Amino acid sequence: MKILIPIDGSNSALMTLYWASGFLNPNTTQIYLLYVIPAVPITSEIPMMNTEYDTTDAKSYLAQAQDIMKKAGFTVKEAQYLIGDPGKTICQYAEETGINQTIIGSHGYGPVSELLYGSVSKYVFKHAKHPVVLLNNSNPPSIAISHPEAVTLAEVE
Numbered sequence: 235m236k237i238l239i240p241i242d243g244s245n246s247a248l249m250t251l252y253w254a255s256g257f258l259n260p261n262t263t264q265i266y267l268l269y270v271i272p273a274v275p276i277t278s279e280i281p282m283m284n285t286e287y288d289t290t291d292a293k294s295y296l297a298q299a300q301d302i303m304k305k306a307g308f309t310v311k312e313a314q315y316l317i318g319d320p321g322k323t324i325c326q327y328a329e330e331t332g333i334n335q336t337i338i339g340s341h342g343y344g345p346v347s348e349l350l351y352g353s354v355s356k357y358v359f360k361h362a363k364h365p366v367v368l369l370n371n372s373n374p375p376s377i378a379i380s381h382p383e384a385v386t387l388a389e390v391e
Contacts, residue, residue, distance in 0.1 A: 236311070238266045238333040239303075240324050240358070243295040246371040250339035251299055253369055255306035267299045267313040268327055270320040270354075287317055321357030328362055336362055340370045 239254055241247040254265075269292040292315035300310045312331075316323050328336055340355040359366045359380050368378040 235263050236266060236332060236334045237263050238268060238324070238328050238331070238336040239299070240268045240270065240320075240336070240338050240354075241295055241299050242269065242320075242354075243291055244339070246339035246369075247295075247299075248302075249371045250337055250369050251302045254337045255303060255308065258308070260307035260309070263308060264311040265303050265308045266311055266331060266333060267296055267303070268324060269296050269315040270323045271315055271317045272320060273318050289315060320354040321361065324354070324358050325361050325363075328364060333364055335365045335367065337367045337369065340368055 237254065237258060239247075239250060241251070271287050271289065271292055296313045296315065300313050303310050316327060324336070324338075327333075336358060338355045338358055340353065355368055359368045359378065362380065366380040368380075370376045370378070
């Protein structure tokens with residue numbers, strides 16, 4: 235089974251990694267880690283010239299996530315960063331890669347923050363064509379599952 239875990243370096247993403255490592259079977263699961271850098275470039279003094287993106291955080295967070303999953307006994311099939319709109323990029327990557335299920339954390343921001351900044355996790359939950367397990371790491375934590383009839387949290391050999 236191919237499981238995608240999008241990460242962003244937040245505590246919510248770390249909690250999602252630990253949760254997934256406790257509920258999935260490492261013998262039957264391939265982990266795909268994805269960090270999406272929002273498409274807001276760091277530019278030179280002349281707008282739209284020498285567009286570049288800082289990938290330092292992405293590389294660091296992906297290395298940390300790989301380490302967590304490998305220590306839990308999982309095969310990390312792919313760990314990469316992409317640049318784009320986070321929600322759309324996650325959904326597109328999942329479809330192109332043949333992901334069976336996405337496990338994504340939510341920061342649990344209130345409705346005003348969501349209105350201002352949007353919610354990547356809710357976008358993925360609504361638009362992904364495969365099952366999505368949404369972990370809301372607020373207090374108290376909660377779980378929502380899209381396409382629940384197709385979700386497998388622990389496969390038995």
